[in-house]
Amino acid sequence: MQFMLLFSRQGKLRLQKWYVPLSDKEKKKITRELVQTVLARKPKMCSFLEWRDLKIVYKRYASLYFCCAIEDQDNELITLEIIHRYVELLDKYFGSVCELDIIFNFEKAYFILDEFLLGGEAQETSKKNVLKAIEQADLLQENQSEDWGGLAAEEVL
């Protein structure tokens, strides 16, 4: 995978994960164009489209579009499964996740994504293990705050 974008139906970016080195300017340009292209698609159309020399796989969950750019040799159908797995992880973590959860807790959405994918590939295929790792990391945060004093874990950010 080269990158993953999450955006709302109004085109507002909620998450952007880039696995290829690009300048900020290029990222902005790509984001703008791709968001426009995907939002212009009609509901009856299939989830894949060719864009530049990449394959774009996208799926809408409620008010959020999940959009991945994969390479020629990658399997589009399994990418749909990857997207679905990510949504399931978010759902399990936040408890019936909605767009607002991702807006207000974007850093957590990133943490979960980074436990699921690394360098654009899945690092863990077990839902349970991903969630366990996040849980442990969260616990570590809490425990450290307790041990070292200062701000409580939930007050840091």
Next chain:
Amino acid sequence: MPAPIRLRELIRTIRTARTQAEEREMIQKESAAIRSSFREEDNTYRCRNVAKLLYMHMLGYPAHFGQLECLKLIASQKFTDKRIGYLGAMLLLDERQDSTLVFLSGWFFNNTQYVQGLALCTLGCMGSSEMCRDLAGEVEKLLKTSNSYLRKKAALCAVHVIRKVPELMEMFLPATKNLLSEKNHGVLHTSVVLLTEMCERSPDMLSHFRKLVPQLVRILKNLIMSGYSPEHDVSGISDPFLQVRILRLLRILGKGDDDSSEAMNDILAQVATNTETSKNVGNAILYETVLTIMDIKSESGLRVLAINILGRFLLNNDKNIRYVALTSLLKTVQTDHNAVQRHRSTIVDCLKDLDVSIKRRAMELSFALVNGNNIRGMMKELLYFLDSCDPEFKADCASGIFLAAEKYAPSKRWHIDTIMRVLTTAGSYVRDDCVPNLIQLITNSVEMHAYTVQRLYKALLDDISQQPFVQVSSWCIGEYGDLLVSGQCEEEDPIQVTEDEVLDVLEGLLASNLSSPVTRGYALTAVMKLSTRLSSVNRIKKVVSIYGSSIDVELQQRAVEYNALFKKYDHMRCALLERMPIMEKAAANGPTETVQTNGEAEPAGLEPKHPPTIIQPANQANDLLDLLGGNDVVPVISTAPAMKPASAGGELLDLLGGLSLSAPTPAPPIPMSQPPFLLDGLSSQPLFNDIATGIPPMTAYNKNGLKIDFTFERSNTNPNIAIITIHAANSTEAEMTNFVFQAAVPKTFQLQLLSPSSSIIPALNQGPVTQVIKVLNPQKQQLRMRIKLTYNHKGSPVQDLAEVNNFPPQSWQ
């Protein structure tokens, strides 16, 4: 100083902004606060501030001043800080910053696997080549750890390192030894990814890892056969992600290798038949299986199975599956053409799909499936598609139709009809390079000229907006306007068209705003051409002279030149505006063909030239011999041709007076001393020329010192075309200037006259002028030619007409 506003608070506040300007103001205020907080080196709230900065960055606002702060967070002891710090590094930093030192701290000062995991994640996501080079060793170590949490991350990190610094691939080789013996699916999955990357990049690695095929097959088998595993289950399938990755690696390992392909045959068949297809996840595995089957050296039964799976995909309700099927079929249509043909009707149905991507693939696939057997049916569907598809498809569809029609047209009429249909429905989307191709096609369909021009004319009456169509039509009207007016159409009922009506249409094109400059050019030339085909020459003259003052420079130039043609060069007008000859297939062939014939003709021309011209003086010399008697006159005769070939007998007599003068001439006496009939024999037996065809040359004209010989060749590309090279020689003492050779042939023939080598024929046979004529004789009728010669000789113009009937039979049979 009060504590900086909390992250969620900021988000809430910014979301209340009602306008972009209001939001910008809020952001700017907060940015300033954050900046001053950074300046004060506030450790407690650095984390909070960077987090806020990351949020603002996502909204599109600048955040570069936080880059250094991320590094400080990473260096902090607190896990919360590190977490945000690494995230910030991934979002705000890019390869250009050298942050190696920062990562090193991750290894040395903190043993928690979660911190090391963060570091591996960041390196694997955006590590620069330098960073990768520096830390590859650490990654390699972690690749061998027994901690599966870190091992799986190290594997993907290694993938990134290899992508950035391919030379480092070797160092990871030892660590891969027992990667596949892992039970942990995370490690297995990432290991397969790593192995895939290594095999794709290095053929040596590929051969090295082929031995893993049995192990991979075993793992895959276990996944399929094992019972329900809650941890990895997705809709009844055990770890589809791992299955797909293994199938992909098997594809790479089996490609081009018989043994490996054999070893995976069974498992592929098993996966293909046993996988549940009701959900997307099963189809994802089937898709990958099909790709693998098609790429490796699988047995034909398996291949047919794969294509049938794709055929079933085509009927699936899920459009994603249909899309994927069409893409795969497109890849396999070349190699497994017959198997794909079986699904042709389903593919053609996909042309009517609503989805643009599916339509495009169906179109490409349809073109790939067209052959001589299904051309009529397929073309019907494709033309219907052309009518109704979006504009973005029309150009490609039109080009594809033209190509298919050219290859498989069952009849000329069908071909022309198809072209017309495309021109009239998608005429403005037809590519520019199609116009000359179509014109050439129409020209070569000799029997269809009347029909074509009639149909084009009728269509033109309806619609003149589609430029490529209009261009082709006006060209045809210009060429075949006489057929149009004479109403001789065999294929359908002829329409009554008057000359004025035709000219009305063309003038309309010239005047219309819809016509592009190129189209106008075509129309004007067409009008001009009609001056030799129709009788309304005055009207045409008027039209042409009007455009002599056109603003369009190209049009003006054409009109002025055509005007000149009417005035000064009227005698050439007919020849210039003659019916176009058959054109050679591609432009590339044309000129080379000409060069070849000229090249061959030149030396060929020279060879026979000598014997014939020498025959004459020899003949005359024989007469002289008779007159004078005695053999000692022979050397005189041999030299005479060299010095004054074909000169009158009187000159010889003069020479006879001065024997000593003629002695040292270097003329080749040997051929001369041979009796004339042997020379004749030489010229008729093609030893030097016409080796391929054996057509004897002939003298076409010989009067007043001008002698024109024809030599013959057959065209290599079209046996109906005879290539005649004329050799015009001037035996008089004065040169012939402004020499123009014209030829006319009966109606069933077509003639093409190429440029002469020169318009001056030097005196005394010193250098013949050559010119190439191409004659197309599709009906193999006896070749006859009427020639017209004009030249200036000794200050006065000479003109002569002659009939040439003595063509050797081989030249037209």
